[in-house]
Amino acid sequence: MDDDDQLTGLWRRIADAGDITLGAACDVCAADLSVDCAGITLIDGGELRTLGHATDERARRLEDNQLVTGEGPCTEAYVRQTLVESADLHDAYARWPAFAPVAVEEGVRSVTALPLTIGRGRIGAVDLYRTAPGPLTEPERERARGYARILTLLALDSRPGLLAPRHQPLRPGPQGFPPHVHAAAGILAERYALPPDDALARMRAHSFRHGQPLSRTAEHVLAHRTLD
Known part of the structure; x- marks a missing residue:
């Protein structure tokens, strides 16, 4: 299946769920990839971080933890502009010393984060949390990338001001708070x-x-x- 066919199928899956919004699409993404919860953090103008959506209260707490500590898969995926994954958060304590222990305490054992990007612009990241250790399969990663493209478009549709003006260079990582x-x-x-x-x-x-x-x-x- 090529990229266009895959995206068409993902859009259809979201439409079949009955509501084409950022939150609904995130919920469909989590269900389709069989993850236990998911969260989206949006970076407004390259600086201000806000919660875009959380599928449940646990995801909301984990997204807020990353906001508070300034570290975690969301920030890393945003800064590096690539998929970031930890197959077992027990092994990520040195990588994310503030985030990983809290995630494990919440019952989360693995996470995959993808940046929300369009062209050279970046507007945030989506975190996919699982209670079992282990990475996504390669087909699941490809679908996750497709969902990230869709989530980017839906986020910009509801909040077109998310992209930083081109004459303002983005800082190395997301800064600022609501x-x-x-x-x-x-x-x-x-x-x-x-x-x-x-x-x-x-x-x-x-x-x-x-x-x-x-x-x-x-x-x-x-x-x-x-x-x-």
């Missing part, structure tokens, strides 16, 4: 006379230590003007 996270860091910086980067580091450490999403930590700071 606006309310920066707002919360600003509150802490002002209250404790900290540099903004130090305030943000405190929020990330607090989130990691308590195992909660960075966005939830930010919401608490916005409501109570403290981490406590």
Whole structure:
């Protein structure tokens, strides 16, 4: 089967599911590839990272963990612009010392991440998580690449501003956080006379230590003007 025939078949599978959206396509991708959950992180303008979709709460926590720690398969796939895979996350503790132990604790044993790219532009990555160790088969990888192309188009259809302007060079890796996270860091910086980067580091450490999403930590700071 050539690439065009494969893409046509994947589009048909998504359409048969009844809803041609980024979230629906991600759900179909996860079911078709028999992975246990999946998540999409979008990189807005090469800097701002946001959750595009998560098939369940576990995937949401794993995507947020990568946002908090700044490491993991999502970031690596985005930076390298290629498929990234760990067949057994027990062997990935040195590679991703903050992400891998959390993923294993969540019951995830293997992951495949693919960048979402169009031409020379890159807008994010999709993570495919499995509770059993082992890599995807080569036919599954080819289908995953096809789904990544489709997810890219659907993400851009709903958020055309994701691509960075061509005159602005992309940084080596995704930087930045959603606006309310920066707002919360600003509150802490002002209250404790900290540099903004130090305030943000405190929020990330607090989130990691308590195992909660960075966005939830930010919401608490916005409501109570403290981490406590």
